[in-house]
Every structure is written in structure tokens, then in C-alpha cells.
Amino acid sequence: MDILSSVKEKMLEYERYYGDFSEYTQEKVQNTKRWMELLAQNKIPFSGGATEVQYKSFKDIDFRGPEINNQEWRAQLNRFFWLEPIAWEYERTKDKRLAEIARESIEAWLDFRTFTGTETNASVWMTTGDNTLSTSIRLGQFNRRGWWGAVPYLNDSGYFDDAFINRMLDSTAQQMEFMKRNITPIGNWRISQLDTMFFIGFCLPGFKDYLDFAVHNINETFFTQVHDDGSHEEHTAGYHDWMKNVFTRYCYVQKARPDLGFDIDPYMLGKMWNYSLYMYAPDGKRTGLNDSGRWYELADEESVKRSYDEFIQQRSKFLKDFDLSDMDEFKTEDKPSKYFDKAGQFFMKESWDRSSTMFVFDATVWGGGHCHRARNAVNMYYNGKMLLIDPGTLNYERSDPFCHYGRSTQSHNTVSPEGMTQTINDATIEKYYEDDAISYIHSDYTGGYEGDGKSLAGSHKRTFLWIKGLGAVVHDSFTCFGKESRFSSRWQSIPGEMKNLPEEQEAHTCFDDANVLIKAYFANTKVNQKVYTGSKEPFAGWVSYKGVGLRGGEPAPMLCFETEYPVSRFELGQWIMPYDNEKPDVDIVLKNYETSKAVEIVYKDKKVVFVTSRIKGWERGRLPQIAQAGDLFCDGKSAVLIFDKDLLQYAYAEQCENLTYKGETIFKKDKWGEYVYRK
Incomplete structure (x- = not known):
């Protein structure tokens, strides 16, 4: 079996482990169509198509990105995002021009880059616009993504002969060594680099030495970068989703192939899915x-x-x-x-x-x-x-x-x-x-x-x-x-x-x-x-x-x-x-008392009284009780009263035993606590 066929077979085996979580969505169908329109004109888009750069030939790509003064343009060029839509479309149409574009652009990069074995992230970035994050995305991380995710689908095009594949393999060995030598200690870069090391180690002959390193450190990143509340350490929706998707893949791989040594806790990963859920409007x-x-x-x-x-x-x-569906943590229907x-x-x-x-x-x-x-x-x-x-x-x-x-x-x-x-x-x-x-x-x-x-x-x-x-x-x-x-x-x-x-x-x-x-x-x-x-x-x-x-x-x-x-x-x-559509007419008054302040809001038949020592200006952690504040008495720190047509519908008090309003008792408790009244 030739190398590309072997890589594709291993890649499809890998994909079978994670199945429905391959990250290919209907949105990428539209994305592929847009890419085809641009590639037919020898164009590469920047940032979703805000700017397009046209080349006489894809052999002419300058990966330093002089056309646009933006570091992300240089990064996007070095990441070869066009290969994934090419792989999808070629599989459907067998249009050899697509394979030619892939060959030309990869060849342009191979002609552009050489390695001495001493490169650092800083030196490479300054001279080429490349870095270890772009390296990881360029080489590939799963089916159809990057060089080794896409090129196996172009095997029958005639554009990827043994000599060229060997050249890609030689460069891949240099890039992998560069990436491992300069591996990032934290954040999404580290996870992306390790993701690539696993993919290349699993799918390409001659790279299995990367597998144990990748698995051990993917486990490390999961346990150190995912917080107890399920949030990824960078606390940003897009990066969180990316990391959640990576760890979800490996959780399924762990289930199918426990011999590989993954240690991804499904419960913690479920909390990552919760974080993604609540980030939606x-x-x-x-x-x-x-x-x-x-x-x-x-x-x-x-x-x-x-x-x-x-x-x-x-x-x-x-x-x-x-088996997480019945756990209270994941029953969110009544917890918006x-x-x-x-x-x-x-x-x-x-x-x-x-x-x-x-x-x-x-x-x-x-x-x-x-x-x-x-x-x-x-x-x-x-x-x-x-x-x-x-x-x-x-x-x-x-x-x-x-x-x-x-x-x-x-x-x-x-x-x-x-x-x-x-x-x-x-x-x-x-x-x-x-x-x-x-x-x-x-x-x-x-x-x-x-x-x-x-x-x-x-x-x-x-x-x-x-x-x-x-x-x-x-x-x-x-x-x-x-x-x-x-x-x-x-x-x-x-x-x-x-x-x-x-x-x-x-x-x-x-x-x-x-x-x-x-x-x-x-x-x-x-x-x-x-x-x-x-x-x-x-x-x-x-x-x-x-x-x-x-x-x-x-x-x-x-x-x-x-x-x-x-x-x-x-x-x-x-x-x-x-x-x-009709601007509300609302009355709001701030009242100042000895140990607290009160905000009173009146809108139509509704009235809200909010009294707290928190906005009085006391030092952090040293809050007195409200005591008497106009018609309200509370021996706690904060109180909220909501009235409808002068009838009390709701009351909340923080750290109190007693709450009264206009002489009427709302709470009279025998221990300090947080209390709620509902009519």
C-alpha cells in the first residue's frame, strides 16, 4: 500500500473513534462553496473574505504576507486553510485543478522554508511569519485538515508522486522537531501542537515516537487547563470551544482505544459543554x-x-x-x-x-x-x-x-x-x-x-x-x-x-x-x-x-x-x-442613611426598594447592618422588596435574622442567614 493510502486508512480509523464529533458541519458546505469561487480566480481571502489577494499562480505565494500589514494574514497563509475545502470538493468532483492548487501551494512553501535545527518561535516569526501554532495547523490534526489530512484525498490526481511525498515527509520531520523543541508551555498553542503530534504519530509511518509524548501531555493539559467550573483557562468562547472539541475527540478515542493511555474525565468534559451552552444568547x-x-x-x-x-x-x-444525562449538573432546562x-x-x-x-x-x-x-x-x-x-x-x-x-x-x-x-x-x-x-x-x-x-x-x-x-x-x-x-x-x-x-x-x-x-x-x-x-x-x-x-x-x-x-x-x-418601542417613564430615587443607601424604583404599579450597606462606601469585607433605613429595618447587609399595587410580592435579605417594612414583620428568624419571602 502506498503512503497516502496508508495515511488515509489510519485517518479514517481515527475518525471512526470520534464519529459524530468530526467538526464538519453544514456551515462548512457554504464555506467550501465560497472557497471554490475564490480559488477559481487564484484568490485567497483574509479574515472571512474582507480582503482577497489574487496570485498569478499559487506557486507565487509569499508566505511572509507582504500584501496585507496584519500578523493574522501571515498566520493564515501559513496555515493552509484552503486545503480542507479542496479535499471535500475534490472527493465530490475529481476536479484536478484543485489538486494542482494544493500541490502548487505546498511546493511554494517547501521552496520557501528551510530548517537548520536551531530555529526558535521568535526567529521564525520575524523572518517568515510562521510559528509553532501555524505549524500544528498546517501539518494537520484530523480528517481533511492540513497537509496530511487533505493530501491523501488527492492521491489519484497525479499531482502527488513519490518524490514529492518524500519531500513532504522530510519537511514534516523537520517541522515536528521544531514544534516539539519549541513547544508552548500553556494555553491553546500547547494543545494544538500536541493534537498535531498525536495525529501525525498515529497516521504517518515513521512518526510513532511522538505518540506517547502527545498522549501524556494531552492528559496534562486537560487536568491543568480545564478549571473546576468547566471553563478553559483562557476564558474565551471561541478558544474554549476549540479545546472542548479537541478533548471530546480524545474522550471518544479513550473509550475505543484505552490502550493508548488517554485520561480524559468525561464529567469534567461535560462541564466544558455546559460552559459552551451558557455562553449562548x-x-x-x-x-x-x-x-x-x-x-x-x-x-x-x-x-x-x-x-x-x-x-x-x-x-x-x-x-x-x-452516562451523564441523569446527573443534576447537566439538567439545565430549569437553570437558565x-x-x-x-x-x-x-x-x-x-x-x-x-x-x-x-x-x-x-x-x-x-x-x-x-x-x-x-x-x-x-x-x-x-x-x-x-x-x-x-x-x-x-x-x-x-x-x-x-x-x-x-x-x-x-x-x-x-x-x-x-x-x-x-x-x-x-x-x-x-x-x-x-x-x-x-x-x-x-x-x-x-x-x-x-x-x-x-x-x-x-x-x-x-x-x-x-x-x-x-x-x-x-x-x-x-x-x-x-x-x-x-x-x-x-x-x-x-x-x-x-x-x-x-x-x-x-x-x-x-x-x-x-x-x-x-x-x-x-x-x-x-x-x-x-x-x-x-x-x-x-x-x-x-x-x-x-x-x-x-x-x-x-x-x-x-x-x-x-x-x-x-x-x-x-x-x-x-x-x-x-x-x-415606547420609552418607559420610570422614577428612581437614591436615599442616604447612616449605614446604608437605598435605591427606590417606581414604574407603573410596580415598586422596588433596594437597601444595602454595600454601596455606602465601607471597606471591603467590613459591612455593617442596614439597621433603620426609612420605612425598612434589617439587621442584614442587603434587602430587596418588590411590590405590585402596594402589595409585597417578594423580599430578599442578606445575612439577617429580621426584616420589617413599615412596622410589618417580613422575616423573624432564629439564626442568621439569607432569606426569601414570596407572597
Whole structure:
């Protein structure tokens, strides 16, 4: 049997182990069609087709990517993404021009690259645009992907004779040695490199020495990179899904071939599937935290539904295949909200229905360069629109100002001092409570700020209370240690109109069927209210272009509450309220008491009283009881009362024994605790 036939046989054996998890979806059918259109014109697209580069011949590819000043263009050229659609289409049509393109492009790379055995990632990147991540993707990781996943399908084309295959094998040996010598110690790069080592070791003759190394270290990455809550250490949806898919493959391989030595815990992997599930917005699009494609308003609805349905089916199959379906951890139908404490991310929904409201609270625990400096950011989805949004990935190319802006605190829905962004330090979640009536979070970021050669020590406390079916209190308190600064509280929406009403201290979007009202109900200093759309001075009002990322920014309105003067302490209360098309008339009052503050909200027949010592300005962890606060008495730290037509419907209290309102007892307990009253 010739080498390519042998490789294909082993590759198909490997694929039989993981079967339905081969990662080929209906979306790739459309992707293949698009690739065929471009390859027929001798074109290679960049970043989903935003830019296309045409070559006289694929032998002319310069893998240093001089045509586009973007590091991702160089990376994409070196990863040979066109080989997978070529393999699919050639199998269907036997069009030899496709095999010729594959041969020409691989030959161009072989002519371009030589190895001395002393290369480092840094030296190779500077001179060729290549690195060990691109090497791993280029060589292949499973059926039809990369050189050795695709070329076996072109075996009968006449373009891959023994001499050329031997040249590929010689280069593969050099690339594998380069990759192992420079293997990355952490993150997705390491997993990708090990994934390739297993694939090549399993499928190619002469490379079996890589198998034991790959299996041992894939086990190591699973146990060190997957946290107890199921999140991958980089805390970013796209990278998490990639790693989840890799480990799912190996979990099935482990089941079929225990002799290979894999040690992947199905229960922990099931929790990875849970994390992926909760990252979805109610409409089946991703919420888009950190270096991910943002929620995109113009995404093809049919494709979104198909992709989401496929994910749900795969998750169900995985849970069934590994006897996890009946475990409470994976019965999520009545648990639409989830806090991933190791990731520092809260995904809160009223239900799994498309029409549900969703809030995302981003206190991401730093997981490397794919994380954004967005602690305490709040995003919101309502009735089919992500009205307050994470801007997504704007660019990876560091010479583009959008690269820094997209990762900065200033581009996210949180508070930032002028010209500075958060450091890599984490926030502390001091309180989280969730039920079907409220979501309550108190987070304190004390990690400091940096930018333009200056720094600031400070604490940003954000108290978030979502009264489900109504709206959310977002109360900020910022304290500078040592000097003053101007501050800005920012709210980024999707492309569209935002009406600014500074005389009413509010602004709102102007869509036909789903909108958000943002209202400042308190500020301790003079605040100017502005809406920026596509501004570069200052940088504000941008989301990733067409949702995909890596193409720069697309203008979208951003509301900013900006202090007029530098201050050492900034306090701002904001009310976030989703609505359909008629702007709600809501009254909000902040009241100050000896040990606490109260926010009272009145909308139509509904009234909410929220009293807490958490927004009074006490030191972290040293909270007094509320005691008497107007008509309310509570010996706990926080209390929420919800009335309908003056009748108490719901009450919550934190760390208390007693709660009364207007002399009427709501709680009188014999031990301290967290209590809820429902009518």
C-alpha cells in the first residue's frame, strides 16, 4: 500500500473513534462553496473574505504576507486553510485543478522554508511569519485538515508522486522537531501542537515516537487547563470551544482505544459543554466575551439556528454516551442562569426562550492575552438584540489602534479613568445571589490602571441588581488612592441610532421592537453625558466589523457619563431598562442613611426598594447592618422588596435574622442567614 493510502486508512480509523464529533458541519458546505469561487480566480481571502489577494499562480505565494500589514494574514497563509475545502470538493468532483492548487501551494512553501535545527518561535516569526501554532495547523490534526489530512484525498490526481511525498515527509520531520523543541508551555498553542503530534504519530509511518509524548501531555493539559467550573483557562468562547472539541475527540478515542493511555474525565468534559451552552444568547448567537466574534445583528438566522441546533444535539449525544444525562449538573432546562466562578463570568437569563432577557456580568479572571480588560462590564440582550454589547475582537495586528482599543477598558461597558485601562489583576466577587426574581452581584476591582506611561491605584466597586421583568440597578463607586482622575462610565450598543437626552440624564436606542433605556439616577460630581459613534478622538463607539473580528471597527453608538473635573472619588448610579418601542417613564430615587443607601424604583404599579450597606462606601469585607433605613429595618447587609399595587410580592435579605417594612414583620428568624419571602 502506498503512503497516502496508508495515511488515509489510519485517518479514517481515527475518525471512526470520534464519529459524530468530526467538526464538519453544514456551515462548512457554504464555506467550501465560497472557497471554490475564490480559488477559481487564484484568490485567497483574509479574515472571512474582507480582503482577497489574487496570485498569478499559487506557486507565487509569499508566505511572509507582504500584501496585507496584519500578523493574522501571515498566520493564515501559513496555515493552509484552503486545503480542507479542496479535499471535500475534490472527493465530490475529481476536479484536478484543485489538486494542482494544493500541490502548487505546498511546493511554494517547501521552496520557501528551510530548517537548520536551531530555529526558535521568535526567529521564525520575524523572518517568515510562521510559528509553532501555524505549524500544528498546517501539518494537520484530523480528517481533511492540513497537509496530511487533505493530501491523501488527492492521491489519484497525479499531482502527488513519490518524490514529492518524500519531500513532504522530510519537511514534516523537520517541522515536528521544531514544534516539539519549541513547544508552548500553556494555553491553546500547547494543545494544538500536541493534537498535531498525536495525529501525525498515529497516521504517518515513521512518526510513532511522538505518540506517547502527545498522549501524556494531552492528559496534562486537560487536568491543568480545564478549571473546576468547566471553563478553559483562557476564558474565551471561541478558544474554549476549540479545546472542548479537541478533548471530546480524545474522550471518544479513550473509550475505543484505552490502550493508548488517554485520561480524559468525561464529567469534567461535560462541564466544558455546559460552559459552551451558557455562553449562548437566547437567539443562539454567542455573547462574545473577550477575543471572540461579537454578537452580530445581521448574522444569517438560518445558519445560526442550524449551528445552535447541531451544538445542542452534540451535547446531548455526548452526555448520553458517557452516562451523564441523569446527573443534576447537566439538567439545565430549569437553570437558565449560571456563574462560572473560575472564569469570573455570569450568564443570567430569565429562561431559555428566544424572547428572554439576558444580562452578562464580566469579571473575567485573567487567562492570558485573549482576555480583555473589562472587569465589571455589563452586557444585555433583549427580544432578539444584544443592546449592550461586548465589542468583540477588533484586530490582532498591533500596529492598528483598533487592536489596543478593542482589548481596553474604554471599549467595554464599565468605568475607566481617563486614558487608562485595567491591568491583568482580577476582580473580587464579594456577593452573588440568583433566583427567578433577582440576580444580585457585588464586585470589587482593585487591580490598578495603566496607560501612556502613567498609572493609577484605585478601586472600582460595582453593585448590580437585576429585577427580572423590569430592569437593573448598576451602582458604581470608584476611589483613587493618591491622585485624582477624570472618569467615564461607558455603554456600548450595536449599530443603530441612540437618542441622547442629557437634560433627563438618560439615553435610549431607537429600534422598532427592542430597546434599552440607560438613566443616571445619581452622581456625586458634575457629569457630562455624550454619545460617541465612530469617534477616534477620543476613541469610542466602535464594535468589530461585521461581527467577525480582525477587520477593525464598525461605528456604533456608545453612551458615556464623563466627570467634568478630576476627582478622587466618583459615585454613579445607573438604571438599565429594556423595553419594546415606547420609552418607559420610570422614577428612581437614591436615599442616604447612616449605614446604608437605598435605591427606590417606581414604574407603573410596580415598586422596588433596594437597601444595602454595600454601596455606602465601607471597606471591603467590613459591612455593617442596614439597621433603620426609612420605612425598612434589617439587621442584614442587603434587602430587596418588590411590590405590585402596594402589595409585597417578594423580599430578599442578606445575612439577617429580621426584616420589617413599615412596622410589618417580613422575616423573624432564629439564626442568621439569607432569606426569601414570596407572597
